[in-house]
Amino acid sequence: MSFQRIPPSGRHAILPFLFLASASLMLLPGAEPARPRTFANPLNLDYRFMVDQPSRREAADPAIVLFGDDYYLFASKSGGYWHSKDLLDWTFVVSSDLPIEAYAPAVMVYNNTLYYTACNIGLYKTTDPKSGKWEFVSQTFNVGDPDLFADDDGRVYLYYGLSYNGAISGMELDAKNQFKPIGEPWVCFRANYAQHGWERRGDDNLGAATGNLFQEGPWLEGSWMTKHNGTYYLQYASPGTEYRTYADGVYTASSPRGPFTYSPSSPFSFKPTGFITGAGHSGTFADKQGRYWHIATMVISMKHQFERRLGLFPVGFDTSGVLHMNTLFGDYPQAAPHDRKGDSLDTFAGWMLLSFGKKAQASSSIETLGPEKAFDEDIKTYWSARTANAGEWLSVDLGKTCRLEAIQVNFAEHESTTLGRTAGLHHQYRLESSLDGKTWQLLADRSSNLKDVPHDYLQLPTPATARYVRLTNVQMPAGGPFSVRDLRLFGSGEGKPPAAAPAFEVHRDSSDPRNAVIRWTMSRDTEGYIVRYGIAPGQLYHSYEVRGQKELSVHGLNRETDYYFTVDAFNDSGWTPGTQTLPSPAVSAR
Structure with a gap:
């Protein structure tokens, strides 16, 4: 991947063509609606409220498969599944035939039939998933975190594993005999946190306490097999779903049975920072053009350990066969999947975040949940008004006039009471902009919206010039007050990107090469x-x-792997990639 210093206005050819990315948005007079062209993570799905207390949303352990001309998305604890033509607009399907409450769904297309399983439930099939009608096949295996894989030669394999400091295993299934296991299962690989720093538990890969017990070892889980150019890529998740460092590693082999060799570029799916973090227990799939994507579990884990969301990222294989994923600005606006250029993993739309740390005001606030928390780039925190009344508002002063291209409204569920997938859940609100904080212009009117949009993403039909933005409640669902995790504004500060990337140095820990410290010189324009x-x-x-x-x-390095580092700089007007790359050898191995 190559980079150049860019202002956000010149990033992608799609930028002159501005589209809305959310249904039911009332456009400004004279604007013509068009199909979505950008999106932002986390995906704006109607995440289900769990059926038990505390009231919170969850979706995790996702799998996407292309069946016919539609993509099908399955995720744990969702009460059903979704289908889409374009990976952007999703339609929910309820099925009474599937034991849908089981964790870790796995899907496979085999002989023009879609097969489904999950933790310890047996195997189901359908030829018409949109109907919600499924047929029970058999229950010849009971495993945790399964993955179904159909090879080119018609043979079928099951990979699985869900245990502390455990292993990923595999078995072959007999597709001609109710998918019964053939022979004995085999161990593909085991956890190895002593060598793989990123497998250590904790937000910083330094271990974490479970109750009164401090542990370094990971939960090894979430297997997924992908075959590309004759190589088998067996992916797995670690160190635990509640951590910012939740990620996917990969082993490769020339046979579905192994032996498997660890890829030193692991974890290949990794997002430890940003507005929303985590990129583990995922599924890798090819789209209609043959380009690869990764649908991943992302972390909130505040109301409950399993409070999670989903993110979609481009993945690919480089000329060396290395499986890799791009999470650079991975929760900023991205080009729509159908606008991805060839096999490039560069889908960043080039619009910078304008709202971080800016001065905020609100109509009311609950103590300790002030409006500044809606502009801190942390999905784990939020602002809450005192009521859910229409007219409660949140506003931000960007400090200068900016060009506004897109807005992501991330609602919180403070003191929500809803349990389960309930009819009538929909967010209604208005967005306004101002140059002086006194005279306001309508940006978007969602007061008639009838969809559940917990992470609503709006690409404006035309760019707006604004210094102030105000979000006003019309209706807040789920029983709690009007609350917002972050109101994120994207576009350009209309200045210049940083003049240069900083000088920096890297210090690898000689006593434990899983660790390193990177230091740089800060500059005023960054x-x-x-x-x-x-x-x-x-x-x-x-x-x-x-x-x-x-x-x-950083504490997630592989002990015996040599690394190379660079440091980029960014501001609200662009991004300047580093021009210097420094080596960081695995000193203990020398």
Whole structure:
């Protein structure tokens, strides 16, 4: 992947053509509606409220498969599944035939039939998933976190594993005999946190306490097999779903039975920083054009350990066969999947975040949940008004006139009371802009919206010039007060990107090469930094987004792997990639 210094106005050819990305948005007079062209993570799905207390939303352990001309998305605890033509607009399907409450769904297309399983439920099939009608096949296996894989030769395999410091295993299934296991299962690989720093538990990969017990070892889970150019890529998740460092690693083999070799570029799916973090227990799939994507579990884990969301990221295989994913600015606006250019993993639309840390006001606030929490780039925190009354509002002063391109409204569920998938859940609101904080213009009117949009993403039909933006409640669902995790505004500060990326240094821990510290020189024209690294100068596939600090400690390196680092700079007007790459050898192995 190559980079150049860019302002957000020149990033993609799609930018002159502005589209809305949310149904039921009332456009400004004279604007013509068009199909969506950008999106932002987390995906704006009607995430189900769980059926038990506390009231909270959840979706996790996702799988997407292309069946016919439709994509089908399955996720744990969703009460059903979704289908879509374009990976953007999703229609929900309820099925009374599936034991849908089981965790970790797995799907497979085999002989023009869609097969489904999950933890310990047996196997189901359908030829018409839109109907919600499924047929029970058999229950010849009972495993945790299953993955079904149909090879090119017609043979079928099941991979599985869900245990503390455990293993990923596999078995072959007999497709001609109710998918019964053939022979004995085999162990593909085991957890190895002593070598793989990213497998260590905790938000910082330094271990974490479970009750009164401190542990470093991971939960090894979430297997997924992908075959590409004759190589088998067996993916797995670690160290635990509640951590910012939740990620996917990969082993490769020339046979579905192994032996499997660890990829030193692991974890290939990794997003430890940003508005929403985590990218583990995922599914890799090819779209209609043959380009690969990764649908991943992302972390909130505040009301409950399993409070989670879903994110969609581009993945691919480089010329060395290395499976890698792009999470750079991965929760900023991205080009729609059908507008992705060839096999490029660069889908960033080029619009920068304008609202971070800016001065905020509100109609009312609950103590400790002030309006500043809606502009802190942290999905785990939120602002809450005192009531759910129409007219409660949240506003932000960007500090200067900016060009506004897109808005993401991330609602919170403070003191919600809803349990289960309930009819009538819909957010209704208005967005306005102002140049002086006194005279307001309508940006978007969602007061007639009838859909559940917990992470509503709106691409404006035309760019707006604004200094102030105000969000006003019309109706807040789920029984709690009007509350917002973050009101995120994207576009350009109409200035210049940072003049240069910073000088920096890397210090690998000689006593434990799983750790390193990166330090750089801060500059006035920079709001934040991106630390990118990887196993070769042309393979800097991992990234951390850092604001307000001049050093970063990482603890997720592979002990015996040499790395290379660079540091980029960004502000509200663009992004300047680093021009210097420094090596960081695995010192203990020398």
